[in-house]
Amino acid sequence: MPDAAGYHFEPGFIAHHLGELGSGLLRTLAISSIGMAGALLVGVLLGAISSLRIPVARHLITVYVEVFRNTPLLVQIFFLYFALPDIGLQFEGFTVGWLSLLLWGGAYNVENFRAGFEAVEGGYVEACRALGFSRPAAFRHVTLPLGARIALPSVTNILISVFKNSSFMVAISYPELTDTAVNIVAVSFRVFEMFLAIGVIYLGLVWLMSLGAGAVERHYAIPGGH
Amino acid sequence: MTNPPSVDGPSARPPADPRAAMVELRGVHKSYGSVEVLKGVDLTVARGEVVAVIGPSGGGKSTLLRCVNLLEPVSAGQVLLEGEDLTAAGTDLNTVRRRIGMVFQQFNLFPHLSAVDNLTLAPRKLLRMPKDEARKRALALLARVGLADKADAHPRQLSGGQQQRVAIARALMMDPHVMLFDEVTSALDPELVSEVLDVMRDLARSGMTMLCVTHEMGFARELGDRLVFVDGGVIAEHGRPADVLDRPQNDRTRQFLRKVLR
Numbered sequence: 001m002p003d004a005a006g007y008h009f010e011p012g013f014i015a016h017h018l019g020e021l022g023s024g025l026l027r028t029l030a031i032s033s034i035g036m037a038g039a040l041l042v043g044v045l046l047g048a049i050s051s052l053r054i055p056v057a058r059h060l061i062t063v064y065v066e067v068f069r070n071t072p073l074l075v076q077i078f079f080l081y082f083a084l085p086d087i088g089l090q091f092e093g094f095t096v097g098w099l100s101l102l103l104w105g106g107a108y109n110v111e112n113f114r115a116g117f118e119a120v121e122g123g124y125v126e127a128c129r130a131l132g133f134s135r136p137a138a139f140r141h142v143t144l145p146l147g148a149r150i151a152l153p154s155v156t157n158i159l160i161s162v163f164k165n166s167s168f169m170v171a172i173s174y175p176e177l178t179d180t181a182v183n184i185v186a187v188s189f190r191v192f193e194m195f196l197a198i199g200v201i202y203l204g205l206v207w208l209m210s211l212g213a214g215a216v217e218r219h220y221a222i223p224g225g226h
Numbered sequence: 227m228t229n230p231p232s233v234d235g236p237s238a239r240p241p242a243d244p245r246a247a248m249v250e251l252r253g254v255h256k257s258y259g260s261v262e263v264l265k266g267v268d269l270t271v272a273r274g275e276v277v278a279v280i281g282p283s284g285g286g287k288s289t290l291l292r293c294v295n296l297l298e299p300v301s302a303g304q305v306l307l308e309g310e311d312l313t314a315a316g317t318d319l320n321t322v323r324r325r326i327g328m329v330f331q332q333f334n335l336f337p338h339l340s341a342v343d344n345l346t347l348a349p350r351k352l353l354r355m356p357k358d359e360a361r362k363r364a365l366a367l368l369a370r371v372g373l374a375d376k377a378d379a380h381p382r383q384l385s386g387g388q389q390q391r392v393a394i395a396r397a398l399m400m401d402p403h404v405m406l407f408d409e410v411t412s413a414l415d416p417e418l419v420s421e422v423l424d425v426m427r428d429l430a431r432s433g434m435t436m437l438c439v440t441h442e443m444g445f446a447r448e449l450g451d452r453l454v455f456v457d458g459g460v461i462a463e464h465g466r467p468a469d470v471l472d473r474p475q476n477d478r479t480r481q482f483l484r485k486v487l488r
Contacts, residue, residue, distance in 0.1 A: 127334035127393075130295060131348040131400060132324040141347060145338050222337050224382030 013190050014197045024180030025201060031094065031176060032166040035101025036159045042102065043109025043155065044148070048139065050110060051117035051147075061110060068107035073168055076100050081172045093174030097166065105162040109155055116151030117143050149220055156213040160206055167202075177201065246273040247309065248404050248435045249294055254303035256289055263289045265459035266303070271404070276436045278446035278467065281456035282482055287439045290456060291406050294437065295319075295326040308403065324352065327397030327405040331412050333389040335381035341368060341392045342377040345399045352400075360399075367395040371425050387418030391425050398429075405429065407438040443487060447471055455479045 014021075046061045068076065081096045091099065120143050128138035167178035175183070181194040188194075249271040256264040263286045271277050281287045292298040293305060296312055296319055305312045312322055335344050345364035349355040355363075368377050371391040381389050390410055397405060407426065411419045423445050430436055430449045440446055446453055446467050453467040455476065463476040471487075474480045 121334075123330060123332050123334040124336060126297060127328075127330060127336070129320075130297060130323055130326070130328040131396075132320050132322075132352050133348070134320050137351065141351065142336055146336075149338070220338075222382065223380035224384075225337060225380075 007192070010190070010193060013188070013193045017184055017194075017197075020180055020184060021177065021197060021201070024175055024177040027094070027097075027174070028163075028166050028176040028178075031097035031169065031174075032101060032163040034098035035105060035162045035166070038098070038102035039105030039109050039159065039162055040155070042106030043113045043151075043158075044144075046106070046110040047113025047117060047151075048144070050114040051143070052135075052139065065107045065110050068103055069111075073100065073104050073165055074171055076104060077168055077171055093169065093172055096172060097169045097174050097176065100168075101162045101166060104165065105158050108158045108161075112151045112154045112158065113147065115154075116149075117147035119150050120146045149222065152213075152217055152220070156210075156217075160209055160213075163209065164202065164206065247271070247306070248273045248275070249437065250304075250306040251290070251293065252304040252306070254290070254293055254305065255301045256286075256293060256298060257301045263459055264293065264300075267293075267456075267459075267461055269454065269461060271435060271437055273403075274433050274435055275451045276430045276434075276438070276449050277452045277454055278450035279437065279439045279454045279456055280441070280443070280446060280482070280486075281462075285457040286459045287456040288408055291408050291437060291439050294404075294406055295323050295328060297328075324348075324400045325403045327400065327402030329390070329393050329397055329405065329407050329410045331409040333381070333386070333393045333413070335389055335393055335396070337381050340378045340380055341373065341384070344381070344392060345396050348396070349399050364395070364399060367398055368392070370428075371395050372421070385418060386414045387421045390414065390422045394422075394425055394429070404435040404437065407436065407440065409439050409441065411440070411442060441486065443471060443483075455482070457482065 046064070049057050050061050077096060077100045080091060080100050081093070084091065117139075124142045124146065125138050128142045129135070133141065166176055169176050170179040170182055173179060177198050181198045185191050185194045247270050249269075251267050251269045254264055254267045255262065267286075267290055269277075269290075279287045279290065289298055293300050294307075296305060300313060303313070307322060307325065310322070311317070312319065335341075336347070339347065342361060342364045345367060346355075346357070346360035349360045349363070350357060365374065365377055368374055371394060373388060373391055373395070376384060376388060376392070381392070384392065394405075394410075410426075411422050414422065419442070423442065426436070426438070426445070427449060438446075438450075450467040452464060453470040454461055455463040455470060455474075455478075457478045463470060463474065463479045470479065471483065474483055
């Protein structure tokens with residue numbers, strides 16, 4: 001496929017580097033799955049504390065959320081990787097990878113879950129308390145399942161962003177998928193092939209995740225619900 | 227709850243025992259900030275008694291009801307259940323509330339759970355009742371309110387009247403000693419009101435102690451042992467339903483009844 005610059009598209013080049021791309025992909029999957037699971041857990045736990053208006057803890061959570069939502073992810077990654085060693089906290093690329101994604105996604109999910117929990121109609125909790133459930137038990141049996149359903153679409157968006165943002169680790173040369181492609185390009189100049197290849201891989205995986213999220217939403221849809 | 231539904235008139239109901247107070251409110255005050263909603267309410271509901279609470283909106287009747295299970299903490303005064311002071315320090319309200327069933331205007335069924343799961347949640351989690359036993363009891367209660375075939379339906383798949391009947395059954399699962407009804411037919415389409423009142427009639431005849439905030443004057447007259455008129459945060463008048471409804475002594479009662487009985 002020659003173009004004006006006399007460029008030849010060589011799909012075989014991609015096939016030749018599949019092994020390297022595969023290990024890069026595995027690292028991408030490793031840091032993003034830990035980051036996604038953590039962001040989910042942090043979101044539910046801190047979102048619950050926040051919505052239950054537990055003093056002190058609630059304000060500390062607000063500080064965390066504000067810091068991580070109002071600074072660029074790239075700066076957060078640099079801070080963890082380059083700045084923390086100055087105060088004696090040295091993390092390797094893998095750790096910074098999942099930890100930065102977890103902290104970033106967690107901050108957004110705290111807000112998603114808090115908003116979901118607070119959107120649950122008070123009458124359901126009241127009915128639960130009238131039956132004799134304690135406040136925490138009513139949260140667990142009513143607010144959590146109903147609020148999580150409300151939060152689900154926005155939580156899904158953040159988790160997909162966590163996965164896509166794993167490519168930011170190129171900034172600390174952690175050899176995940178994007179960094180691997182960049183390194184191959186640096187020695188081969190096969191820019192088009194490499195970025196097409198990883199673009200397709202990211203697209204395919206995000207598409208799969210969206211399908212999965214849709215299935216989860218349908219499974220938990222409230223029968224007869226609006 | 228073990229009594230079979232009676233087919234006789236209201237007189238077939240076991241007589242209220244005036245010596246045994248089920249619920250007692252003593253000088254109950256309730257304020258929200260500077261707004262005083264209840265200004266000293268004294269009310270005794272005897273075991274087996276059916277008390278209808280009527281009055282204009284904003285008069286405090288729903289607040290009064292919600293003070294009985296302390297869903298609204300009282301600002302002053304005492305609330306007693308079977309002689310036990312619920313307002314005393316150290317009272318475990320979660321345990322106390324198992325003895326007080328409550329039904330709400332908006333039903334408040336848990337929308338993510340089927341009808342039968344709405345019924346079994348509390349006995350299973352709070353009383354550690356085995357799943358099979360809880361389900362068996364739930365199905366029996368759903369049959370009693372005429373909804374045996376809706377056990378696996380979810381609340382939003384049911385009509386308002388059906389939802390309210392499930393909500394009554396849910397409250398009965400805990401074998402409450404007293405039932406509180408908070409305008410339970412007010413959110414229903416007119417043609418669905420009677421199916422809910424039928425269930426309440428059945429319950430009243432089985433000897434259940436009931437405190438009902440209601441706009442159904444016919445129901446109050448038929449089943450109420452006593453009628454309480456609440457206005458301005460106080461009980462302005464009370465007595466036998468027929469007396470209060472036909473010969474109100476209080477001006478405000480007269481005004482209210484003129485509006486609602488047109």
